[in-house]
Amino acid sequence: MTIQPWTTILLGALLLSLITVESGGWFLTRVGRGAIPANTLQKNFFRAGHAHAAVLLLLSVAVIPLLDTVELPLTIDLVGRFGIPVAALLMPAGFFLSVLGRDPQRPGRPFVLLWVGAASLTLGLAAAGIGLVVGGAAQLP
Template structure:
């Protein structure tokens, strides 16, 4: 594996620690230790789940990117698209419901669809790169 790939893998593994601490926060919310309305509880759950799944997916895709024979920008997108989505989407879920008792998501919720678009682009690049690398 390339040194840059290993470095990113290490960063992603360490980022999972933030998901772990987010789980502790979510536990406080669900047990009543931190006040939250239904909207906040649902969005906190979604943010936590997206962060965990996308970070693990990032780690699963990463080793394959070293074999891609794509333009440098496409390899960069394949390598960083899913990790970027792992930041953007949960940030939208958490920041979108800040406040004492929000009745609807705030402006930061726009990070969710932006993250989804980045996720799609990263997965497209990764999928195309894997198919291209596997062809004789």
């Protein structure tokens, strides 16, 4: 399998972005120790945002190189290549930003980012999955 230079650059950027997830883990330890005041809703949303960021970034690193193994229409390739990483930004942002402030009792308007991210994830997974199945089938003898 030959990985294209732009794919290599994207994968490097995604791996570097995991450093922000690592710092988010440090933030969570401070919340857990009480050094940063947070109510139950905030704690739950902070944990969910952190977990979604990590899992979706790692999923991106796993899926993106596979797309270099098949010939795909540009639109399918781009949606498959960027849908998951975009979700890795939007979904955690929805969790974190929707509970900012002192003692929020329910998520605020930025919660919509979670649903936009979920749509991006669904489209990215569908494009990558269908693209790989169809592209792989086209390579059969």
